[in-house]
Amino acid sequence: MGGESIFAGIRPTHYGLRIETNLEDGVFEGTVAIDVEVKESITSISLDARELEIPSITVYDETGKLCPVSNFEIDNARETLKILLEEPVPANSKLRLCLLFAASLKRSEGGFYITSMPSDSSDSKVIASTIMEARNARMVFPCFDNPGLKATFSVTLVGEERLTFLGNMPVKSDTEIWTKAGARRVIEFEKTPVMSTYLVAFAVGEFNMIETNSFRVPVRAYAPIEYEIENCRFALGLACKALEIFEATLNIQYPLPKLDLLAIPGATAGMENWGLVTLPPAIQCISHDDSASERAFAINLIFHEIAHQWIGNLVTMKSWDNFWIKEGLSDWAVIYACNQMSEGSESWQNFVVDGYQTALIMDSKRLSHPLEGSISGSKSIDELFDDITYKKGCAVLRMLSAHLGEEVFLRGLRQYLKQYAYQNTDTEDLWKVLTEVCGSDVGAIMGIWTKEAGYPFISLTEDESSGTISVTQNRFLLTGYSTMGENEILFPILLKIRHGGVTLEEELVGINKTIKVPSEFYKINADQTGFYRVAYPPDRLLKLGESISTGKELLSAEDRAGIISDTAALVFSCCPFLKASDLLRLLQNFENETSYIVWKMILSTLRELSQYLASEDCDATVAIARFQKQLVKKCLDTVLNLAENDNINEQRFKALMFGNPGNDDNLIESACSLFDRFIQGDTNNISPTIRREIFKLTMKKGDSDAYNQLTNRLKKANTAERNDILASLGYSENISCIKKNMQLAMSPGLLSEPEIGVLMRPVVTHENGRGVLWAILKSEAWKEIPGLSLQKLFPLFQIVLDSFTTIEQYEDAKDFFGDKDTSEFDAALNQSLDLILARFRWVERDREDVLDWLKRNGYYHQSQNGVTGSV
Ligand SMILES: [Zn+2]
Known part of the structure; x- marks a missing residue:
């Protein structure tokens, strides 16, 4: 693996890059002329290069005189190209390095690579585009591939006449030349501002385009011709909005003369290339038919890439x-x-x-x-x-x-x-500026948070007689146990303590501290802005719960969600002060809750609790579902009306509540009948807001017929519906359906990598799914499928390992991997095994405590036949 070479005494200032592509043969070749400044006398020059053929190198001084090259060496392991000069070059001189190079277009994401639409036909059009981040520019042209070595770039692309050519900058000239291969277009782009190599981008292919003039500079959206370009309208509008907002927020004009968005088939992430942002099609072609969560995700990603046009691209x-x-x-x-x-x-x-x-x-x-x-x-x-x-x-x-x-x-x-x-920074530079602006030493507070891994939890004891609390910090680990060495770091903690209508600011710099706090009401880490967790004593938790159930104006939604998440995390990591019944007793106070984010936290906590107990006692999961039904009742009644003008957050809220009714049979029945009408063609009957939830509830309840009806729609579904289907199929507990999910996941080329994760994660939320998934993976029957290997499938293994809770499952997993080569994923595997043990310890400790609480509160009934149910 190549690293960041130290380029002592030499800096690039400009790259003149010309690349000729041949999409049919899947190759490209080019020339690069790199102007460099030599600060110290040198006899050799090191560049970054990987998987490139380099037939010729010439070096000139600033008068144009040849500086003879005695030899050059390519070190593939270190990804470097070393040019040895016959005579030393004196300090403070300038050189031009001219290199010829050629390479194949890659077939997977990274460097200069080819993609096409997922399609059965072989005549599907290919496009070639670039992802240079992090260290892939060296796979496209020899360069100083280090973000700290900024230069300007003049890029020229040569290729077939019919194609569209895109770059960071607008086209400067577009001419035609004749070659042996026929007519070729030569597209020269304007020179870029100084920037890092990982932001250089270009693309070649057949694209459609829409444009808007609603921003100060032209903003366009491009997509391969197979896509309906009008579907990019929403993303285009978002991009303009983001540009406007960031110009105003950051107080600097967008520095380039244009911005293009480009949808790349199969792309797994967005890339912020300066002036040419690339996006996965599901993000760029998002429509109002997509679920609120998908749209929120798209907004977030597009805004993120556009924020980078300043943060990262301008300052790197x-x-x-x-x-x-x-x-x-x-x-x-x-x-x-x-x-x-x-x-x-x-x-x-x-x-x-x-x-x-x-x-x-x-x-x-x-x-x-x-x-x-x-x-x-x-x-x-x-x-x-x-x-x-x-x-x-x-x-x-x-x-x-x-x-x-x-x-x-x-x-x-x-x-x-x-x-x-147009310069480069490190963390200290950021703290320095903030220190100047605010007048206090920011580095002193923040240094440890960025230099060390992990974070603390605060435990506290109350002394009523003196009206004080004593807070102590320790490292928080998911597995609960920290060794001496792991607990040495003391974080400077900004304690914002909410009491009454005010927030008290205290700083904890040592291991502990005593603070005067009114005993009737207080909450630490107001609005959850601090990066730590808080373990309240059970009595204090009881008081906080009471204040929540009787009127929550004392706590913000962030506070309420934070109390739940901190308590749950501490309980599940076997914190000695808190047990699961403390958590359940806390949750009981939320019947009148009206905030989306708090519900999100409550429901994910119950899901976790239910999953941890699933292998132990199926009656327990039924009991938790009953508790959940009781808890969500009031809120569910109020959110069931869907309105046309609901905003994204309201839609997400309604979908969340609709999809998590506990064991509310009436609601589940009505979801199933809506599903039937949908399958029969009455598709307008289901609002996209809750479509996924209806699929999900039907799959949970459903038989294999409903499952088959849904998979049959997969081929003809639009992107939005496809995502909803894939996110739902895994909830089916029917054994043959679970096996079909596995076939879908393992058939080469059928689903993209992110889609496999979306399909398979729900499978482990139920006992049947865990069993079947593990049995299939363990059987190693997948070895027959070309392209699959243990390493390739490890993410799937990880999904199932991360759902295990028993010592038998732990032993079984350990046995399976015992005689395998796990060197590529050893650390991740050990972490997963460690976490099974941690969950097992929690189940051992709290199982009886949970069951006892559920019984006392009338949710747990011992069944005769062990009917299962899940939340
Ligand atoms: Zn980013």
């Missing part, structure tokens, strides 16, 4: 060790911007039950890594595209912005972008 990290800055800041800016929009889908409230939770879970695993410096540590760059870099990055910035005040933080962000425009 010095090296990949500071990758988190651009991702965390972009996510922060997106939520800040969406909060300003009346119809905004994302908000800090949503973040509290979404990205913030994802980050807290990931960062409580032993395999987590610090935000900065992980590349220099043991992580490969691919491993950094994870929820730590993105979601924890955003969460710690939110923690800081809540401490400084959002407007102060935004002032700092504007200053940072202005001061470092």
Whole structure:
């Protein structure tokens, strides 16, 4: 694996790049002229290059005189190209390196690669496009492939006459030449501003285009001709809106003369290439027919890529060790911007039950890594595209912005972008600017949060006589047990303590502290802006529960969701102060809850509880479903009316409640009859808002007929319906349906990788699914299927391992992997095994406690025949 080479004494200033593609043969060739400044005397030059043929290299000095090359060496393992010069080049001189190169177009995402529409026919049109992030530019042309070495780029593309050519910049000239192969077009793009190699982009193919002039510069959406281009209208509007909002928020004009969006078939993520954002078709071709969750996801992603046009593209990290800055800041800016929009889908409230939770879970695993410096540590760059870099990055910035005040933080962000425009930064530079703006030492508070992995939980004891609480910090681990070494780091914790109508600010810098707090009511970590968890003593939890059930004006929705999530996480990690009955007793207080985000947290907590107990006692899952039915009753009655003008959040709320009625047979029956009418052709009868929930409830209840009817629609369904179908099929507990899901997942080319995850994750929510999935994977019958291997299937293994809770399942998994080569995924496997043990310990500890609570409250009835049910 190549790294970031140190280019002592030499810097590129400009690349003149010309690439000729041949889509039919799947190859390209080109020339690059790189102007470099030599700061120190050199006798050789090292560039990055990978899988490139390089037939010729010539080097000229600034007068145009040849500097003879004695030899050049390609080191494939280190991905470098070393040019040895016959004579030393003196310091403070300039050179031009001219290289010829050729390579094949790749077949998978990355570098310069070919894709086509998923189609049975062989005449499907291919397109070629680029993904240079993180270190793929070196697979396309020899270069100094390091984000800290910015230069300008003049790109020229040559290819077949009928094709469309796209680049970062507008077309400067478009001419025709004649070659042996026939007519070719030569497209020259305007010179870019200085930028990093990972942002260079181009694409060649047959595209349709729509354009809008509603923003200051032209904004266009391109898609392969097989797509209905009008479906890109929604995304195009979002892009303009995002450009307008970020120009105003960040106080800097969008720096390029155009922005294009391009849908790439099969793309698994968006890419923020400067001036040419690439997107998965499901995002760019999103329609009003898509579910509210899908639309919210699309808005979020498009805004994220456009935020990068400033954060990342204009101001870039010095090296990949500071990758988190651009991702965390972009996510922060997106939520800040969406909060300003009346119809905004994302908000800090949503973040509290979404990205913030994802980050807290990931960062409580032993395999987590610090935000900065992980590349220099043991992580490969691919491993950094994870929820730590993105979601924890955003969460710690939110923690800081809540401490400084959002407007102060935004002032700092504007200053940072202005001061470092067209330059590179590291984490210290960001803290330095924020320190100047706010007047206090930001690095002192934030340093540990970005340099260390993990986060603390706070346990507290109350002393009523003195009216004080004593808070203590310890590292929080999902498995519950931290070793001495893991518990050494002390985080500076900003304790925002809510009591009455005010928020008290306290700082915990050491291991513990005693604070004066009124005993009648208080809540730590107001609005869940801090990146830590809080373990309240059971009596305090009882008091908080009472204040929630009697009138919640004292607590925000973020507070209520936070109390649930912290308590649940601590209970499931076997925190000695809290048991599952404390959690259930807390949840009981939410019958009158009206907030979407709080319900999201309640329902995911009940799902987790039910799943953990599923292998032990099927009556327990029925009892939890009964409890859930009782809990959601009031809210469900009020959200069942769907209105045309519901905004995205209202739609998501209604879908959530509709899809989680507990064992409310009447509602499930009505979902099934709506499903029947839908299958019979009355498709307008179901609002897209709850279509997925209706499919899901029918699959949970349903027989194989309903399952078959749904899979039959898969081929002709539009993207929105296809997503809803795939997200629902896994809920079927019918054995033959589960097997069919496995066939779908393992048939090469039928589903994309993200689609396989969407299909299979619900399968492990029920006992039958876990059993069948594990049996099939363990049988290794998949070895017969070309292209499948243990390594390739490990994500599927992981889905099932992460649902295991018993010691038998643990032993079984250990046995299976015992004699296999697991070197490629050892760390992840060990983590999954570790977590099975942690869940097992929890079940051992709290099973009786849960059953006892459910019995005492009238939800648990021992069955004669062990009828199963699930939430
Ligand atoms: Zn990003």
